[in-house]
Amino acid sequence: MKKILVTGGAGFIGSHVVDRLVSDGRSVVVLDNFDPQVHQGKKPDYLNKGAEYIEGDVRDEKPLKKALKDVDVVLHLAAKVGVGQSMYEIKEYVSCNTFATAFLWDHIINNKLNIKKFVVASSMSIYGEGAYSCAKCGSATPYLRKEEDLKKKIWEPLCPGCGGALKPLPTNEEKKLLSTSVYAITKKDQEELSLNIGSSYKIPTVALRFFNVYGSRQSLSNPYTGACAIFSSRIKNNHAPLIYEDGLQMRDFISVADIAQACVLAIDSDKLDYDFFNVGTGRALTIKEVAGILIKLYKKDLIPEVVNRYRVGDIRHCYADITKIKICGFAPKVKLEDGMRDLAEWGERVEAVDRVAEADSELEKRRLKV
Secondary structure, three states, X not given: OOEEEEEOOOOHHHHHHHHHHHHOOOEEEEEEOOOHHHHOOOOOOOOOOOOEEEEOOOOOHHHHHHHOOOOOXXXXXXXOOOHHHHOOOHHHHHHHHHHHHHHHHHHHHHOOOOOOEEEEEXXXXXXXXOEEEEOOOEEEOOOOOOHHHHHOOOOOXXXXXXXXXXXXXXXXXXXXXXXXXXXXXXXXXXXXXXXXHHHHOOOOEEEEEEOEEEOOOOOOOOOOOOHHHHHHHHHHOOOOOEEOOOOOOEEOEEEHHHHHHHHHHHHHOHHHOOEEEEEOOOOOEEHHHHHHHHHHXXXXXXXXXXXXXXXXXXXXXXXXXXXXXXXXXXOOOOOHHHHHHHHHHHHHHOOOOOOHHHHHHXXXXXXXXX
């Protein structure tokens, strides 16, 4: 039987994957530092009793060595998450994400551990803007939108060739990577380090580019996590969700249950080895639509507050083309309505401290919000 190490296995995504692996009869060990920003200073009550838990940091040799003992498969989910926060906690994000991944691989390689599979969580953020087409120029890959346009509330990116209007398209894995935040750069580092080292040492390695993940166990008191959790925290506290720009920016929202499915596929199938894959639904939703769905599910009489302001480095549209991973056997199974209902039911049962205004104030103070 394969023994699987899940780094970050006590967190939102990791805990769901651990549940799936344990229910399949796998031997699972979790290494997690129980980051106070995520767990609010206490261990969650959802931890699966069928897994072994080691409290420690990937960057700490002693707990890492213990966690890797007799392990066949590494699922590396541990990371510091938060686009805005990454722009001022630069050293912390590079250390937690880039350096920790390097430290993990260094330990594996230089101790000659017999790892048979390595799966790393990457992110859609590494693309920057998604894919677009221009009626005049064809395919287009815009980088950051111009500040003078954003100040005029021109939210849609313009063609870098002719300056004309662009049409958003599903983003496939061949799209040029144009990361627009420190967080995105560190996720790209995690992916590229892993694929390079895995290939060099003939350790089958897979990078999964997660799109916008939502579901139960998201930290509702962490203002730097995903949009659905941030909206839930606001709504639970009878505060209107704050929406940047005009709310029509599009993303691809995928249930954490489907993310767990993709992780297990990557562990078990050799069809994904030495490659990178989008993990999304292929469906584009506006941020405003998502806020409206959650307000309805929480049964609150609120209207999303569209602030018509922007954050430095934010992208406009990005949703997944999942053709590549579908060929390997993945298909999202959770309907949006069902997945969002699961999140709202979880949200009703847990505490949610609304720290969104505090986080926004920090961005504004640092001129990262305009």
